[in-house]
Amino acid sequence: TAESYKRIDKVDGEVQAFLALNEEQATAQAKEMDQVPFEERGPLFGLPIGVKDNIVTEGIETTCASKILEGFNPIYDATVVHKLRDAGLITIGKLNMDEFAMGSSNENSAYKNTRNPWNLNHVPGGSSGGSAAAVAAGEVPFSLGSDTGGSIRQPASFCGVVGMKPTYGRVSRFGLVAFASSLDQIGPVTRNVADNAFLLEAISGLDANDSTSANVDVPSFTKSLTGDIKGLRIAVPKEYLGQGVGEASKQSVLDALKVLESLGATWEEVSLPHSKYALAAYYLLSSSEASSNLARFDGIRYGFRADNVENLMELYKETRAQGFGDEVKRRIMLGTYSLSAGSYDAYYRKAQQVRTLIKQDFDNVFEKYDVIIGPTTPTPAFKIGENVKDPLTMYANDILTIPVNLAGVPGISIPCGFAEGLPLGLQIIGKYFDEATIYRVAHAYE
Ligand code: GLN
Numbered sequence: 553t554a555e556s557y558k559r560i561d562k563v564d565g566e567v568q569a570f571l572a573l574n575e576e577q578a579t580a581q582a583k584e585m586d587q588v589p590f591e592e593r594g595p596l597f598g599l600p601i602g603v604k605d606n607i608v609t610e611g612i613e614t615t616c617a618s619k620i621l622e623g624f625n626p627i628y629d630a631t632v633v634h635k636l637r638d639a640g641l642i643t644i645g646k647l648n649m650d651e652f653a654m655g656s657s658n659e660n661s662a663y664k665n666t667r668n669p670w671n672l673n674h675v676p677g678g679s680s681g682g683s684a685a686a687v688a689a690g691e692v693p694f695s696l697g698s699d700t701g702g703s704i705r706q707p708a709s710f711c712g713v714v715g716m717k718p719t720y721g722r723v724s725r726f727g728l729v730a731f732a733s734s735l736d737q738i739g740p741v742t743r744n745v746a747d748n749a750f751l752l753e754a755i756s757g758l759d760a761n762d763s764t765s766a767n768v769d770v771p772s773f774t775k776s777l778t779g780d781i782k783g784l785r786i787a788v789p790k791e792y793l794g795q796g797v798g799e800a801s802k803q804s805v806l807d808a809l810k811v812l813e814s815l816g817a818t819w820e821e822v823s824l825p826h827s828k829y830a831l832a833a834y835y836l837l838s839s840s841e842a843s844s845n846l847a848r849f850d851g852i853r854y855g856f857r858a859d860n861v862e863n864l865m866e867l868y869k870e871t872r873a874q875g876f877g878d879e880v881k882r883r884i885m886l887g888t889y890s891l892s893a894g895s896y897d898a899y900y901r902k903a904q905q906v907r908t909l910i911k912q913d914f915d916n917v918f919e920k921y922d923v924i925i926g927p928t929t930p931t932p933a934f935k936i937g938e939n940v941k942d943p944l945t946m947y948a949n950d951i952l953t954i955p956v957n958l959a960g961v962p963g964i965s966i967p968c969g970f971a972e973g974l975p976l977g978l979q980i981i982g983k984y985f986d987e988a989t990i991y992r993v994a995h996a997y998e
Pocket of ligand 1: 655
């Protein structure tokens with residue numbers, strides 16, 4: 553813990569990954585833990601961790617990087633935060649993100665721009681950019697992020713670290729500030745695959761406080777790190793190596809496939825034919841859910857409240873007008889429109905139907921193959937400022953990660969080379985609740 557704070561002191565002025573630190577509490581917790589006998593200490597005992605700022609932490613300000621939650625101090629811990637403590641981890645601070653997890657570069661944070669530790673002129677990705685940058689910069693060995701449409705895997709790829717989006721329902725969402733409830737999942741960001749497996753094991757499992765958490769056994773993910781992938785059947789979707797995907801990303805995946813072949817795996821090209829509709833369906837569905845979830849920020853219950861208003865309606869309006877940033881407003885408007893009586897059938901219902909087709913694409917491929925492999929992102933990290941004026945180009949960044957959220961299956965990003973001095977990521981996608989196989993493949997490759 554002390555080492556982490558030292559490192560943060562040294563590099564966070566440049567990287568800007570943290571929004572809040574709780575040095576006093578963390579140091580006290582570490583001291584108390586010194587009393588625990590050695591035999592009772594698990595593999596993660598005493599290690600420091602950073603938590604994305606949309607996961608509530610009792611007594612530590614939780615803002616979702618939004619002005620509307622400025623000064624909000626939650627009165628309880630998210631289930632994952634409890635589980636971290638049970639595993640002996642020490643939460644040392646809260647990590648920057650795109651406001652309410654909407655974005656792919658951390659440029660939508662109301663507070664600061666986190667920078668890519670590999671090149672400070674580039675973005676760390678998003679929305680869990682702080683989570684990925686803090687691990688890449690050696691400020692913490694572990695962090696938690698959330699992934700609604702790529703937000704763990706894309707920044708992990710941009711920062712050269714390991715990021716897992718578990719199966720929907722694997723990890724409790726209780727205490728995760730909801731963006732799109734049917735897509736959101738919390739997951740671990742780490743330096744290597746083994747750490748990631750340890751951490752996912754610690755945070756997984758059924759939770760009475762989250763009716764969407766799944767009643768499925770949590771196997772020992774670390775036991776699957778055998779190095780043996782003989783006979784493994786890999787599917788490579790042609791859509792993931794097609795138009796719009798950069799040469800460097802393609803080449804790094806082809807090189808990785810050679811390594812996996814040399815270890816006894818085989819691969820074939822397949823098709824996920826509805827991938828081309830995923831981005832449109834995702835932005836409709838996630839914005840619709842967001843418009844409903846964000847209705848609770850009214851200036852009465854949490855954080856920021858506008859002053860100089862004459863009546864209640866004005867208070868709501870002013871608080872939301874001043875409290876939300878542009879991207880959040882864009883999503884609320886899009887979502888409210890698509891849920892409105894006249895548009896519901898044409899947009900929301902259509903997008904749900906497309907979602908089913910996308911899920912079926914994955915089901916079909918998984919009948920014959922163990923994992924799906926492709927790049928995590930079309931290109932390495934772009935420059936700060938490069939895409940801010942153009943939301944559609946920004947959205948296109950998630951073209952390879954979003955179908956995974958729509959289907960609900962698990963996916964990881966692990967480092968697989970460099971282009972122009974910036975890391976590239978390999979995405980490995982698995983069957984429902986089969987994170988174990990993903991870890992086995994990732995570990996064998998690493
Ligand atoms: N880029 C996606 C979005 O802006 C990422 C969302 C996420 O996974 N939190 O919606």
